[in-house]
Amino acid sequence: MFARSLFVAALMVVSSFAAAKASPVTHATLDNGLEIVVIEDRRAPVVVHMVWYPVGAADEPPLQSGIAHFLEHLMFKGTDTQAPGEFSAVVEANGGRDNAFTSWDYTGYFQRVASDRLALMMEMEADRMQNLSFTDAEWLPERDVILEERGQVLESRVGAQFNEALLAALFKSHPYGVPIIGWRHEMETLTDEMAMDFYAAHYGPNNAILVIAGDVDTAEALALAETHYGPIPANPAITPVIRPSEPPHLAERRLVMEDARVGNPYVNRVYLVPPRRSGDQAQAAALQMLAALLGGSATTSVLERQLNFDEGIALSAWASYMGMMRDYGMFMMGITPVEGVSLDEAEAAMDRVFAEFLENGVDLEQFERVRRQIRASEIYALDDTQSRARQYGTGLSIGLSVEDVDGWIDALEAVTPEDVIAAGRDLLDRRASVTGHLTRPQTTEVN
Amino acid sequence: MKRLIALFLLVAFPLRAEVDITPVTSESGLTAWLVEERSIPFVALELIFAGGATIESDAQAGAVILMTALLEEGAGDLDAQAFAARTEELAARISFSSGRDSVSVSVRFLTEDAEAVIDHLRLALTEPRFDESAIERVRGQVLASLRRENLDPNTLASRAFARAAFGAHPYGRETNGTPETVAALDRAALLDAHQGAIARDRVFIGAAGDIAPEELSALLDRLFEGIPETGAPIPDHAEFLAGPGLDIIPFDGPQSVVAFGHDGIARDDPDFLTAFVVNEVFGGGRFGTRLMRSLREERGLTYGIGAFLSSGALGESYQGRLSTDNANVEIVIELLREEWARIARDGITAEELDRIQTYLTGAYPLRFDGNSSIASIMASMQYQGFDQDYVNIRNDLIRALTLEDVNAMAARLYDPEALFFVVVGQPVGLN
Numbered sequence: 023m024f025a026r027s028l029f030v031a032a033l034m035v036v037s038s039f040a041a042a043k044a045s046p047v048t049h050a051t052l053d054n055g056l057e058i059v060v061i062e063d064r065r066a067p068v069v070v071h072m073v074w075y076p077v078g079a080a081d082e083p084p085l086q087s088g089i090a091h092f093l094e095h096l097m098f099k100g101t102d103t104q105a106p107g108e109f110s111a112v113v114e115a116n117g118g119r120d121n122a123f124t125s126w127d128y129t130g131y132f133q134r135v136a137s138d139r140l141a142l143m144m145e146m147e148a149d150r151m152q153n154l155s156f157t158d159a160e161w162l163p164e165r166d167v168i169l170e171e172r173g174q175v176l177e178s179r180v181g182a183q184f185n186e187a188l189l190a191a192l193f194k195s196h197p198y199g200v201p202i203i204g205w206r207h208e209m210e211t212l213t214d215e216m217a218m219d220f221y222a223a224h225y226g227p228n229n230a231i232l233v234i235a236g237d238v239d240t241a242e243a244l245a246l247a248e249t250h251y252g253p254i255p256a257n258p259a260i261t262p263v264i265r266p267s268e269p270p271h272l273a274e275r276r277l278v279m280e281d282a283r284v285g286n287p288y289v290n291r292v293y294l295v296p297p298r299r300s301g302d303q304a305q306a307a308a309l310q311m312l313a314a315l316l317g318g319s320a321t322t323s324v325l326e327r328q329l330n331f332d333e334g335i336a337l338s339a340w341a342s343y344m345g346m347m348r349d350y351g352m353f354m355m356g357i358t359p360v361e362g363v364s365l366d367e368a369e370a371a372m373d374r375v376f377a378e379f380l381e382n383g384v385d386l387e388q389f390e391r392v393r394r395q396i397r398a399s400e401i402y403a404l405d406d407t408q409s410r411a412r413q414y415g416t417g418l419s420i421g422l423s424v425e426d427v428d429g430w431i432d433a434l435e436a437v438t439p440e441d442v443i444a445a446g447r448d449l450l451d452r453r454a455s456v457t458g459h460l461t462r463p464q465t466t467e468v469n
Numbered sequence: 470m471k472r473l474i475a476l477f478l479l480v481a482f483p484l485r486a487e488v489d490i491t492p493v494t495s496e497s498g499l500t501a502w503l504v505e506e507r508s509i510p511f512v513a514l515e516l517i518f519a520g521g522a523t524i525e526s527d528a529q530a531g532a533v534i535l536m537t538a539l540l541e542e543g544a545g546d547l548d549a550q551a552f553a554a555r556t557e558e559l560a561a562r563i564s565f566s567s568g569r570d571s572v573s574v575s576v577r578f579l580t581e582d583a584e585a586v587i588d589h590l591r592l593a594l595t596e597p598r599f600d601e602s603a604i605e606r607v608r609g610q611v612l613a614s615l616r617r618e619n620l621d622p623n624t625l626a627s628r629a630f631a632r633a634a635f636g637a638h639p640y641g642r643e644t645n646g647t648p649e650t651v652a653a654l655d656r657a658a659l660l661d662a663h664q665g666a667i668a669r670d671r672v673f674i675g676a677a678g679d680i681a682p683e684e685l686s687a688l689l690d691r692l693f694e695g696i697p698e699t700g701a702p703i704p705d706h707a708e709f710l711a712g713p714g715l716d717i718i719p720f721d722g723p724q725s726v727v728a729f730g731h732d733g734i735a736r737d738d739p740d741f742l743t744a745f746v747v748n749e750v751f752g753g754g755r756f757g758t759r760l761m762r763s764l765r766e767e768r769g770l771t772y773g774i775g776a777f778l779s780s781g782a783l784g785e786s787y788q789g790r791l792s793t794d795n796a797n798v799e800i801v802i803e804l805l806r807e808e809w810a811r812i813a814r815d816g817i818t819a820e821e822l823d824r825i826q827t828y829l830t831g832a833y834p835l836r837f838d839g840n841s842s843i844a845s846i847m848a849s850m851q852y853q854g855f856d857q858d859y860v861n862i863r864n865d866l867i868r869a870l871t872l873e874d875v876n877a878m879a880a881r882l883y884d885p886e887a888l889f890f891v892v893v894g895q896p897v898g899l900n
Binding site for chain 2: 065066067068098107110111114115116117118119134135136162163164165166167168169170171173174175177178282283284285286319321322327330331334337338358360361387388391392394395397398401402404405406407
């Protein structure tokens with residue numbers, strides 16, 4: 023039968039958490055500078071192969087916003103020996119899926135294939151690390167594609183445009199204020215030459231992280247990597263990019279955006295806060311716990327419970343922390359009021375609940391539940407190898423070490439209720455924040 | 470395509486979906502498919518209750534959605550806060566969702582908490598409280614999401630297509646209800662929806678993870694104690710009604726959303742798999758399909774375009790979607806008509822068939838990549854009426870398809886004269 027005594031159950035917790043941590047992750051570096059992370063998970067005959075370049079939209083030259091993302095698209099347009107589209111066609115012919123993504127801090131390429139196809143993926147990825155090549159017939163229509171992409175994912179979504187406006191206002195100097203996909207008027211002027219210049223300046227084994235996760239033997243995976251990536255010479259053009267940094271923030275920013283497409287008006291605030299830093303993740307962990315307590319659950323978190331359940335003035339309220347950034351983290355807090363409650367009233371209520379939270383301290387029962395879920399999330403995370411691969415890829419791309427990534431759960435568990443309150447008091451500074459109201463035009467009647 | 474051919478020749482597929490399914494029948498007669506995987510100490514469980522929003526009347530449209538959203542808002546002696554706190558204490562991940570054709574429950578729990586989580590879930594399924602305060606709060610959220618949907622061009626396009634396609638059948642109406650019907654739902658309507666939707670006669674169960682068949686069997690009986698034998702009747706088949714033509718729904722924005730399509734292929738049609746293969750070549754939502762090549766890669770007219778066999782339990786259609794600049798809509802529609810006519814007339818090539826067979830058979834095993842995905846596949850295979858050994862023969866069925874088979878299907882499926890378009894936006898040059 024399934025019943026187990028409580029005593030046995032308690033022992034099980036210890037052993038299962040220990041087992042979770044034992045899952046092997048290996049870190050190595052080739053002579054040409056390529057960093058490698060191998061994560062073994064032999065449950066299914068599948069492997070994820072990823073190459074991350076720790077360069078992204080925050081590294082773009084002036085007047086070329088969107089070039090990192092445009093280059094990501096063009097990386098599928100051929101090399102000296104591969105035809106346009108061949109990369110994806112070969113992945114597909116091998117039953118795999120491939121895609122790529124660009125952020126401010128990194129650009130990543132990945133394939134998910136049967137594990138015996140790993141060598142072929144490496145061969146092709148190593149090729150486009152050094153031999154990218156395409157013609158006008160490829161890059162010109164692709165520029166229209168990224169403009170359509172901007173139209174579809176940004177300009178057709180008022181919430182996305184609002185976020186773009188918030189970040190542009192929050193960052194006074196650092197390029198996190200420029201949208202990853204680029205400003206339309208600059209995207210329209212991007213060229214093949216700009217893309218190739220960006221490629222030549224930033225792509226190479228000495229500026230890349232290879233992550234292999236899934237059904238592989240670590241030693242074999244490392245040997246394969248040496249065979250395919252080892253011969254690529256380091257790119258001497260690669261030098262550290264110096265990004266502008268933020269001056270002191272002395273003035274809180276506020277903005278109002280009106281649009282007839284707004285279904286439910288809301289308030290969103292973004293604070294500039296520390297990101298996760300290598301060797302010192304304590305502040306970031308406290309911010310993460312603060313976000314979990316304030317907004318981690320749609321029912322029991324502080325903002326939802328108070329504003330939605332008890333007072334009935336919010337449809338929803340949220341808090342979240344983005345710490346996987348190289349230079350600055352962001353802490354978000356917001357509220358969508360019910361009809362009949364103005365955005366000013368909603369914002370005041372949110373501020374009041376946050377102030378009371380800092381005043382009254384953490385509910386210890388809620389704190390324990392959050393900790394229990396964090397421990398369990400470590401087990402659930404083992405089920406999703408691709409997501410684990412992304413954790414390491416993102417972490418190493420923003421300057422964390424494998425130990426930092428491995429140590430994140432411990433860092434979260436080390437946070438005390440006092441640390442949470444201190445983070446809320448000391449790290450969320452209204453002067454380093456932007457508060458936006460997204461609303462329908464006052465003159466338009468909807469519903 | 471310099472090197473392409475050579476690389477294709479290198480390909481060989483040793484892979485099968487290595488999935489070992491154990492059918493489980495509980496003492497009370499529930500059946501489930503289990504895939505045991507003991508290396509991580511948790512279990513994923515998936516329940517699909519057939520019926521979904523199709524069981525509700527027009528006047529109560531939205532009842533099943535609202536009811537499902539309320540299942541986690543308090544049950545037994547726990548109010549919404551206490552219920553959620555208990556879920557957190559157990560570190561379980563429970564999600565309820567509902568759609569046009571089904572209500573689904575996805576659960577993940579740590580092995581050592583199995584019985585406590587099952588008891589907690591049973592409370593939600595058998596004794597939801599539907600407290601007035603919870604009803605009002607969640608109703609407000611549903612109404613808010615309806616307001617958002619009313620301003621979302623993609624939703625507007627899908628709704629208009631469904632209405633034209635299926636008319637007065639529940640497939641033609643808005644699954645989430647309308648502001649009027651949702652506003653009018655009372656507690657009795659929700660109790661009705663609960664009684665009608667959650668029943669043993671319509672459940673399909675999949676499980677994967679750290680659990681033995683006899684343990685699963687006992688847990689299922691424990692979970693279903695108190696769940697009624699039968700639910701509400703499910704409506705009859707829906708005929709596809711939309712004729713050829715073009716509907717324009719004016720909407721302000723830089724782009725138009727275009728929904729297009731015509732009648733489809735029933736999911737129990739003996740040649741459904743053939744139609745699936747043809748569509749994967751034509752519009753299967755990946756790079757390299759005919760539609761992506763023609764509209765995105767060659768002409769830059771869109772960020773993405775896909776076509777899909779929308780084959781539901783009660784009716785079918787064949788549809789596609791894209792967003793494009795308002796100035797491009799006219800040329801896009803012309804190109805779609807051309808592609809449609811070309812595949813209906815000429816079918817696909819031997820090379821295209823070969824490539825898609827290789828791709829589909831190679832990609833299939835990659836789906837079974839974790840307890841959560843496996844549990845969900847196990848439930849949905851049963852829901853869709855597949856046999857257990859389908860997992861093992863599915864690739865052989867795809868490999869066995871000949872060019873004659875697929876091109877007979879292309880001629881049957883694609884009808885350029887029947888194409889119906891919905892455009893939501895400010896398209897230039899159309900009227």
